[in-house]
Amino acid sequence: MSVDPRRYKQLQQLIQKLGLSDAAPVQWQLLDLALTHPTLSPEANYERLEFVGDAVIRLAAAEFLFEMYPDADEGELAAIRSALVSDRILSQIAESYGLDRYLLMSAHTSNDKVGRETRLAAAFEALLAALYLSTHTLDLVRPWLSGHLQHMTDVIRRDPTLQNYKGALQAWTQAHHQTLPEYRVTEVGQAYGDAERFVAEVWLGGRQLGQGKGQSKKAAEQAAAKVAFLTLQKVV
Structure with missing residues (x-):
């Protein structure tokens, strides 16, 4: 599957927003798929990548928390991770990069404000999957994601309920x-x-x-x- 030249330039802009190098070993076809909503293409869309991305964000968050909070016990780490991987937080990170501007979808879906949070979170998970599968490591994910995880974790830890x-x-x-x-x-x-x-x-x-x-x-x-x-x- 090839990527249209105009679409390729759009995806390059997104990669640059993430702070990744132009030479980063991104599989552009996967990235294009990750940002294609099912309403635009019932056969080729982000749903399967979203499945992988759900595991990727959990792994990235777990790795980050394990490294940054050596004194926290397993229960606290699990509670913080649960909040970090929620649709609410994932959609906020996605919105900070204007991810909806790169998401291909039907006109009706783009006007659906009710489903926007869920849609952005799903596309964000698919994006993470595309980057992970490009190298089968977190090398294209952790450099830009960790800052968001740090900020969100600071907010969560200030809440006695850990936002649960x-x-x-x-x-x-x-x-x-x-x-x-x-x-x-x-x-x-x-x-x-x-x-x-x-x-x-x-x-x-x-x-x-x-x-x-x-x-x-x-x-x-x-x-x-x-x-x-x-x-x-x-x-x-």
């Missing part, structure tokens, strides 16, 4: 009520706002503790759990 409010809320309800909270999620599309597709409520013993919204069910549940957990901390 569902886990924190579950621990609180088990300790105080010996039971688990219940989440009720409703899909509302764009009626609830341009960017949030789901609304979640968290309940405990017939009482609503909090409500949140997000572009995915998980994001909405985390948002609801955050409201509930912070409210309970004020009450106690």
